[in-house]
Amino acid sequence: MEVPAEPGHVVSLDKVSVHLGKRLIQSSMSFSVEEGEFLAVLGPNGAGKTTLLRLLLGLIQPSAGSISVFGLPPRRGNRQIGYVPQFRDWDTGIAIRARDVVRLGLDGHRWGPGLPSKKRESAIDEVLKEVGALDLAEASLGELSGGEQQRVLIAQALLTHPRLLLLDEPLASLDLAREAEIVGLVARLRETRKTAVLLVTHDVNPMLSKIDGVLFLANGRCAKGPTTEVITSAALSELYGAPVEVVGALGKLFVVGAPI
Amino acid sequence: MLDLLHYQFMRNALITGSIVAVLSAAVGYFIVARSLTFAAHAIPNIGFAGAAGAVLVGIFPVYGFFAFALAAAVGIGIMGTRAHERDIVVAVLMTFALGLGFLFLSLYSGYAQRVYGILFGSILGISAQNVLITGVAAAIDLVLLLAIYRPLLFCTVDPQAAAARGLPVAMLSVLFLALAALAISLSAQMMGALLVFTLLVGPAATANRLTRRPGITILIAALLGLTYVWVGIGAAALSGRLPVSFMVSALAFVVYLPVRLWARPNRNKKTGPTLNLDITTTGRDAPTEAEECSIL
Numbered sequence: 001m002e003v004p005a006e007p008g009h010v011v012s013l014d015k016v017s018v019h020l021g022k023r024l025i026q027s028s029m030s031f032s033v034e035e036g037e038f039l040a041v042l043g044p045n046g047a048g049k050t051t052l053l054r055l056l057l058g059l060i061q062p063s064a065g066s067i068s069v070f071g072l073p074p075r076r077g078n079r080q081i082g083y084v085p086q087f088r089d090w091d092t093g094i095a096i097r098a099r100d101v102v103r104l105g106l107d108g109h110r111w112g113p114g115l116p117s118k119k120r121e122s123a124i125d126e127v128l129k130e131v132g133a134l135d136l137a138e139a140s141l142g143e144l145s146g147g148e149q150q151r152v153l154i155a156q157a158l159l160t161h162p163r164l165l166l167l168d169e170p171l172a173s174l175d176l177a178r179e180a181e182i183v184g185l186v187a188r189l190r191e192t193r194k195t196a197v198l199l200v201t202h203d204v205n206p207m208l209s210k211i212d213g214v215l216f217l218a219n220g221r222c223a224k225g226p227t228t229e230v231i232t233s234a235a236l237s238e239l240y241g242a243p244v245e246v247v248g249a250l251g252k253l254f255v256v257g258a259p260i
Numbered sequence: 261m262l263d264l265l266h267y268q269f270m271r272n273a274l275i276t277g278s279i280v281a282v283l284s285a286a287v288g289y290f291i292v293a294r295s296l297t298f299a300a301h302a303i304p305n306i307g308f309a310g311a312a313g314a315v316l317v318g319i320f321p322v323y324g325f326f327a328f329a330l331a332a333a334v335g336i337g338i339m340g341t342r343a344h345e346r347d348i349v350v351a352v353l354m355t356f357a358l359g360l361g362f363l364f365l366s367l368y369s370g371y372a373q374r375v376y377g378i379l380f381g382s383i384l385g386i387s388a389q390n391v392l393i394t395g396v397a398a399a400i401d402l403v404l405l406l407a408i409y410r411p412l413l414f415c416t417v418d419p420q421a422a423a424a425r426g427l428p429v430a431m432l433s434v435l436f437l438a439l440a441a442l443a444i445s446l447s448a449q450m451m452g453a454l455l456v457f458t459l460l461v462g463p464a465a466t467a468n469r470l471t472r473r474p475g476i477t478i479l480i481a482a483l484l485g486l487t488y489v490w491v492g493i494g495a496a497a498l499s500g501r502l503p504v505s506f507m508v509s510a511l512a513f514v515v516y517l518p519v520r521l522w523a524r525p526n527r528n529k530k531t532g533p534t535l536n537l538d539i540t541t542t543g544r545d546a547p548t549e550a551e552e553c554s555i556l
Contacts, residue, residue, distance in 0.1 A: 057424040077426025085420035094293040094417070095468045095477040101417055108414030109425045111407050113475070140472040141417070156421070 009068070010035055010164050010196040011056060016065035018051055024220055025051050028065065031215065031224040033198065035163070038190045039224070040207055041200045043217035044259040049200045050086065052217065053166045056198075057083060070163070077109065082157030082195075086168040087146065098144065098152045099124055099137040105156035127155045131185055147178035154185065158193075165189070165197045171206065179206045186210075202260060204231070205252040218258070231255070264497045272391050273383035273450065273493050273504075279398045280447035281459065281485030286405050287443045288464030288485075289478045290436060293416050298347055299336050299437070301457045302354035304444050306332040308453035309361035311378045316368045321378055322390075325453070326445035328357065333441035337434030381452030381505040383493060394446050401442045404435075412436055413474060450489075455505040459485055462512025469523045488512055 012032035018025045025048040033039060041049050054060045055067060058074035067074055069081070082105075102124050107114055128134045133151040136144060144152065150170050157165060167186065171179045187210040190197050199207070204214060204227065214231060215224045216239060223230050223239050230236075231253050236244040245256040264270045291300045307329035314324025332353055340346025365375055386394075405412075414422040415429045423429045440460075448456045467480035492507030 059423060075426075076424065081424075083421055083424045085418065085424075095289075095472050096293075096413075096417060096474055097472045100413075100474060104410070104414045104417060104421075108410050108422065109427055110410055113406050113409040138472070153418075153421075156418075 009033070010037070010070060011198075012068050014066045016055070016062045016067055018048065018055060018060070019063045020051060020060075026217065026222060027220050029222050030065075031222065033164075033196050036190060036194045036196055037213070038187065038197045038211045039199070040204045040211050040214045040227075041198050041217065042202070042204055042214055042260060043222075047217040047219075048222075049217055050168055052215075053083070053168055053198065053200065056164075056166060057081060079160040080163045082154075082160065082162035082165045084150070084153045084157050084165075084167045084170060086200075087150070087170070087172050094141065096141055097137065098133065098139050098141060098148075099128070101141055101152055102128060102137075102156045102159065105159040123159065124155075127158050128152075130158065130189070131155045145178075146173050147182060150174070150182055151185065154182075154189075158189070161193075163195055165195050165199075167197065167199045169200050169202070171201050171203065176206075179203075183207045183210055208251075208253070218260075227253075264494070268388070269383065269386065270493070270497060272386045272388060274490065275391050276386050276394050277383075277450055277489035277493055277504075278486055279395055280443070280450065281463075281489045282482045283398045283402055283443045284447055284459045285463055285467075285481035285485050286402060286478050287440050288460045288462075288481055289468070289474065290412060290416060291440060291460060292464045292468055293474075294436075295343060296437075296440075297461055299333075299340075299350050300440065300444070300460050302336075302350045303329050303332050303437075303441055304448055304453040304456045305354050305361075306357035307441075307445060307448060308378060309357040309364065311448075311453065312361045312364035312368070312375065315370070315374055315378070316364045321374070322445060322449060325378070325448055326442065329441040329445050330438055332357070333437035334434055337430075337437040341430065341433070377452070378448075379452050379454050380503060381448065381450050381455060383450060383496060383504050386449060390449065394449070397442060398446055401439050401446075405439050408432060408435065451505045451508065455509050458505070458509040458512050459488070462509070462516060463488065466512070466516045466519050469519050484512075484515065488515075 010033045013029050016029040017027045041052065043049050051060065055062060056069055056074055058076040058078065069078065103120065106120060106123065125134060125137065128137050131151045131154050133148065133155060136148055136152065141149065141152070154167070154170070165186070170182050174182065183206050186197055186199060189195060198215070201207070208227060211227065213224065213226045215222060216230050216236070218239050219241055221239055223235060231246055233244060233246045236246060236255060236258065240258045242258065244258045247254045247256055291297060307325040310324035310326070310328025311321035314321045335353055336346060336350055340349040368375070411422070411427050412432055414425070415427060415432050419429050444456055444460065447459055451459055463481040463484035464477070466484055467477045470480055471477050488508045488511040491511060492504045495507050496502050496504045
């Protein structure tokens with residue numbers, strides 16, 4: 001099961017197939033992610049974007065093939081991975097501050113209520129400052145807007161100093177200005193922390209200038225490479241198995257003829 | 261008022277009431293945070309059937325209550341992992357149990373006061389031995405709840421991230437409901453199956469609106485609960501006819517109402533992301549999916 005990973009590989013997949021129930025999501029998926037690589041993970045609904053993240057987190061098992069994460073098989077609780085699940089609206093009225101939510105990333109898995117700690121609080125302040133959310137520390141989760149919640153959750157994911165960040169649709173339901181802010185933040189974190197990033201999105205345009213490449217999942221298959229090689233009419237037509245046209249306009253890319 | 265403390269039953273009631281008020285505050289915070297209020301309403305109703313069954317076969321009603329409440333909690337925890345599904349499971353279990361409780365009562369031809377006590381609670385029926393059992397059981401419940409405090413909070417706020425961190429999310433959910441079932445069984449002695457819900461949710465819901473900090477919320481809820489219980493028991497004893505559970509439920513309501521109307525730290529989002537969504541889609545300088553063309 002275990003693959004001896006080449007040095008520098010953060011993630012490597014070898015002929016991985018995955019089923020959800022009886023449905024085949026991806027067959028024979030092979031690619032690797034390098035240290036500090038920033039990838040946009042694209043594809044239509046149900047193509048397996050979230051499933052891929054869950055594979056890497058060890059939450060589900062592949063039906064065939066092998067996966068290595070930092071040279072080892074995926075396992076739950078890997079502190080080298082920072083994970084922000086898909087956005088959910090936290091308007092449940094739960095009494096909890098942004099600071100408390102961030103803290104869970106540090107010791108949320110530990111037993112007992114935990115003692116007060118100055119060191120911990122300053123670590124929380126530091127990471128909130130890093131994501132530009134220090135002023136939100138005392139606000140309750142339900143008071144935060146979508147973009148603010150994303151910042152807080154990214155801060156939570158950073159506390160273990162991960163070498164791989166998995167962000168599941170952090171841009172969903174954000175306006176254009178907020179999208180650009182979050183993309184800018186992730187790009188900056190990648191620079192300063194040398195963290196590899198897999199960012200699941202439906203729109204690659206806000207991050208075209210920031211990413212190293214894309215991982216495109218569709219039709220049970222995947223393609224990984226630089227944006228200019230993967231998001232082309234020829235490459236996507238091959239991936240979808242149907243004619244797909246990529247149109248460039250206003251410095252942006254648009255896919256015509258296929259869902260994404 | 262202090263004269264009342266000379267009576268053993270009053271002291272027993274105050275001690276038991278204080279214990280369950282504190283325990284209910286801690287459990288109540290998570291009940292409110294995890295949107296389990298319907299389950300928390302159903303568990304004592306199901307427990308009632310167990311207590312009625314126990315009365316029928318002649319064993320101590322609290323044991324029957326706890327057995328049924330625990331079974332219900334585990335059932336709800338295992339079957340109701342998704343919110344809307346959970347409500348259906350809860351409703352089906354509760355209505356069946358209420359039917360069963362009615363059957364047990366119909367078969368029982370004894371003293372009606374015992375059944376009445378199960379439904380609405382009683383401060384008279386708490387013996388010194390009861391106080392001891394309640395204290396020990398409550399201490400165990402509270403220690404276990406403190407032990408799982410951080411993981412439970414993590415699972416409550418963000419179950420997916422908690423699962424990725426390696427926490428047993430489903431197991432913690434069932435364990436919490438089991439701890440809630442024990443807390444409910446203990447306070448049902450005084451509050452009764454129908455009104456035990458008040459002490460569990462009232463103080464926690466009020467405290468939830470007064471602070472943003474989980475620990476402080478539990479503390480405020482405990483203080484409110486203690487106040488309700490002491491005032492309730494005092495008023496009941498002095499008047500001789502006001503039931504404790506009525507007093508507690510009335511106080512919980514009277515305090516919650518103004519707090520709900522004026523203190524609202526958890527509302528008023530700074531910006532409305534849902535509103536922005538419309539602007540985003542219409543403001544996009546590109547065709548949309550409707551035209552068989554999607555934005556990359």
